[in-house]
Amino acid sequence: MEEVFRACRNCKRSVASGHLALHEAHCQLFLVLCQECKGPVLQTEMEEHCQGGHKQVGCAMCQQSLPRHLLEIHETKECPERPVKCQFCDLAVRLNKLEIHEHHCGRQTELCADCGQHIMLRVLAQHRDVCWAEQTLLWRGKKIPAPESNICCHYCKHMIPGNKYFHHLPHLPRSCCGHPGSIMDEEGQLLQPQDQSCWATLPDVCLRRVFWWLGDRDRSRAALVCRKWNQIMYSADLWRYRTITFSGRPSRVHASEFESALWYVKKFGRYLEHLEIKFLNPYNAVLTKKFQVTMRGLLSCLGKSNNRLRSLSIQHLELDRLVWRNSIRSSFMKSLSFFLKKMGKHLDYLNLKGARLTVEQGCHVLNSLSYLRSESVVSELNIEDYFSHHLAVYSSPQFNKTMATFRSLASLTLNYNCISDELLENLCENNASTLWTMNIKCHVHDPHGQVIWGMSWAKLARHATNLKVNFFFERVMKYERLARILLQEIPVRSISLRSCYFSDPDWSMRPTLTELLPTFRHTLQKLTFEFNNNHESLDEELHLLILSCRKLFYFKIWAFLDVKFVERILKSQEEGQCALRTLKVRAPPGGAVPRGSGKGGGAPGRQACSHHASA
Structure with a gap:
C-alpha cells in the first residue's frame, strides 16, 4: 500500500502523513517562505538569502544585470563575452569574436605527414581522411570522390588515383612483391615462408593485443598488411569500449564526426559493451538538432543489433540551456527513453551526470530502466547535477517513487537536494544488502535546508553494513550549514570542502575543524x-585533526599554511602517530604573510609546496 502524502501548511511541501506533524512543528519554528523565489528558508538566514541570492549584480564581462545566484551560470555558460579556446591555436578568445578568429586562424597551413603537402588547418582533418581513405577499406567496392592528388602505392610504387587506390590492391599479381598477402623485407624483396619474420605467423591472441593499443587510424593502416590482419580488424575484443565525442562548435574539421559515429555503430555496434558519449559545449540550436538526429539513429541502430551493452555514459548535456529548443530536447529524451526501455535489462552502469532536467523529465527517463520488469537491475547510478539548479527534488513524491524501483544499487551518486528521509527509507528497504557507496554533492545554489533525521541515516547504516558515504561541498562553508548536513550517524568516508572563491569576513573554519569533523574520526579516510x-591561522587545528582521525590515509589542502606544518605532519607520520600515506599541500598565489603578523607561526612567508608521503 502506497504511503499518503499531504502538503505542509507552512512551506507547501509534500510530506508523508506519518511525518507531517513533526515536520510542521519544525517548519513553523524555523522556516519561512521567500517572497521572491517561493522557497523555504531558515528565518535566521532570510536576510542573507535575499541579499546573496536575489540581489542584482552586473557581469564583469558583458555588464548584463542579473540576480546574484545566476551570475556563475551566466559567466560560465551564457555570457557572449566569456573566453573560449580556439580549436586551431588553443588560445583563449572572446566567444563573440571566435568565429572571426577561427576564420583567419584556420587559413594557416600545416604540413601533412602522409603526402607532404601544406594543408590549411580548417580542412586538415578532412584531407587526412581522404589522403588515407580509411573508411573505404571497409566499404570496399564503393566509389569515393577523387582527392586533389594521386596516392603512391606502398607496394608497387605506382601513382594511383585516390578513388581507385583500395580497388587497386586486390588486383596486384600474387607474384608481385607488393601483394597485400605477401611479406617483404626492408629492401622490398619478396620473402619466402621460411625467411619471413615472426610478424607473419604472429598468433591471433598477440595480434589482437597489438591492435587493441592502436587508434582507429592505425588499425585501418595495419589492416592493409594482409588478409589475416584484415580479419583481426573485426575481432570483438577491439570494439567493446568506445568513446564518441561530438564537437559543439561549427567547424569543417569536425563535420564528419556525426556520420563517423553512426557508421561505427552500424559496423561494430553489436560488439559494444561500454559506451561513452560526449557533446562538448554546443554552440547553437543547429548543432543540438544535428546531435539529436544522430543520436536517434545511433540509439535505434544500437537497440536493434546489440544485446550486451553493460555501461552507458552521457555526461554534461545541460539540457536546460537555451541552445536546446523544446522540440529538440523532447525528441532527444524520447529516443533515450525508448533505448533505455529496450536495454534496461542489460545495463549495469548508467551515468547521466549534468543532464539538467526537470523533476518530471528526469523521473520519466529513469523509469524507462524498469519498463520491462517493474524494477531496475542497475548497480551503479550517477545522477549528479541530473536535475536543474534550485529544484527541491527531495520534496517530490515522484522522485522517491522512481528511486524505489532500483533494487540492486551498489553505488549511488547524486546531489544533496535529492536526499530525504523517504529516499533513505527506500534505500534501506530495497538496497541494504548491495549498497556500498554513496557520493553526495552539495552546491550552494542547490536547496540544502531540508531536515534529515539522524535516525534515518542510522537505520540505513545499520542495515547496509558496508556503506561508506562521500561528501563533496562547493561553496557551502559555514559551520551551521555543515553541521545540519553532516550528522554523526552518517558513516562518512570522505569529505571535500571547496570554497570556490567564497569570501565572508565573519566566517571561520576553526569550529568545523575542532568540533564537527572530529565526530567522524573513526570512519574518515580522505580529506580535501x-x-x-x-x-x-589553522596549522594547529589541522594537525590535531589529522592525528585524531586514525584511519585517515589521504589529505589534500590548498590554503595558507606555515612551512613547518608539513614538517610536523611528516614527523608524526614517521613516528606512527597517524596513518597518512598521501599528503598534498599547496598554497594559494600571493600567500606571503609578513613576519610578526600572527599568521603562520611567525614564519616570514607561507610558500606553495606539494608532497607525497609514503607509509
Missing part, C-alpha cells in the same frame, strides 16, 4: 580542503 584562511 580548498579555502581562503588568510585571516586566521
Whole structure:
C-alpha cells in the first residue's frame, strides 16, 4: 500500500502523513517562505538569502544585470563575452569574436605527414581522411570522390588515383612483391615462408593485443598488411569500449564526426559493451538538432543489433540551456527513453551526470530502466547535477517513487537536494544488502535546508553494513550549514570542502575543524580542503585533526599554511602517530604573510609546496 502524502501548511511541501506533524512543528519554528523565489528558508538566514541570492549584480564581462545566484551560470555558460579556446591555436578568445578568429586562424597551413603537402588547418582533418581513405577499406567496392592528388602505392610504387587506390590492391599479381598477402623485407624483396619474420605467423591472441593499443587510424593502416590482419580488424575484443565525442562548435574539421559515429555503430555496434558519449559545449540550436538526429539513429541502430551493452555514459548535456529548443530536447529524451526501455535489462552502469532536467523529465527517463520488469537491475547510478539548479527534488513524491524501483544499487551518486528521509527509507528497504557507496554533492545554489533525521541515516547504516558515504561541498562553508548536513550517524568516508572563491569576513573554519569533523574520526579516510584562511591561522587545528582521525590515509589542502606544518605532519607520520600515506599541500598565489603578523607561526612567508608521503 502506497504511503499518503499531504502538503505542509507552512512551506507547501509534500510530506508523508506519518511525518507531517513533526515536520510542521519544525517548519513553523524555523522556516519561512521567500517572497521572491517561493522557497523555504531558515528565518535566521532570510536576510542573507535575499541579499546573496536575489540581489542584482552586473557581469564583469558583458555588464548584463542579473540576480546574484545566476551570475556563475551566466559567466560560465551564457555570457557572449566569456573566453573560449580556439580549436586551431588553443588560445583563449572572446566567444563573440571566435568565429572571426577561427576564420583567419584556420587559413594557416600545416604540413601533412602522409603526402607532404601544406594543408590549411580548417580542412586538415578532412584531407587526412581522404589522403588515407580509411573508411573505404571497409566499404570496399564503393566509389569515393577523387582527392586533389594521386596516392603512391606502398607496394608497387605506382601513382594511383585516390578513388581507385583500395580497388587497386586486390588486383596486384600474387607474384608481385607488393601483394597485400605477401611479406617483404626492408629492401622490398619478396620473402619466402621460411625467411619471413615472426610478424607473419604472429598468433591471433598477440595480434589482437597489438591492435587493441592502436587508434582507429592505425588499425585501418595495419589492416592493409594482409588478409589475416584484415580479419583481426573485426575481432570483438577491439570494439567493446568506445568513446564518441561530438564537437559543439561549427567547424569543417569536425563535420564528419556525426556520420563517423553512426557508421561505427552500424559496423561494430553489436560488439559494444561500454559506451561513452560526449557533446562538448554546443554552440547553437543547429548543432543540438544535428546531435539529436544522430543520436536517434545511433540509439535505434544500437537497440536493434546489440544485446550486451553493460555501461552507458552521457555526461554534461545541460539540457536546460537555451541552445536546446523544446522540440529538440523532447525528441532527444524520447529516443533515450525508448533505448533505455529496450536495454534496461542489460545495463549495469548508467551515468547521466549534468543532464539538467526537470523533476518530471528526469523521473520519466529513469523509469524507462524498469519498463520491462517493474524494477531496475542497475548497480551503479550517477545522477549528479541530473536535475536543474534550485529544484527541491527531495520534496517530490515522484522522485522517491522512481528511486524505489532500483533494487540492486551498489553505488549511488547524486546531489544533496535529492536526499530525504523517504529516499533513505527506500534505500534501506530495497538496497541494504548491495549498497556500498554513496557520493553526495552539495552546491550552494542547490536547496540544502531540508531536515534529515539522524535516525534515518542510522537505520540505513545499520542495515547496509558496508556503506561508506562521500561528501563533496562547493561553496557551502559555514559551520551551521555543515553541521545540519553532516550528522554523526552518517558513516562518512570522505569529505571535500571547496570554497570556490567564497569570501565572508565573519566566517571561520576553526569550529568545523575542532568540533564537527572530529565526530567522524573513526570512519574518515580522505580529506580535501580548498579555502581562503588568510585571516586566521589553522596549522594547529589541522594537525590535531589529522592525528585524531586514525584511519585517515589521504589529505589534500590548498590554503595558507606555515612551512613547518608539513614538517610536523611528516614527523608524526614517521613516528606512527597517524596513518597518512598521501599528503598534498599547496598554497594559494600571493600567500606571503609578513613576519610578526600572527599568521603562520611567525614564519616570514607561507610558500606553495606539494608532497607525497609514503607509509
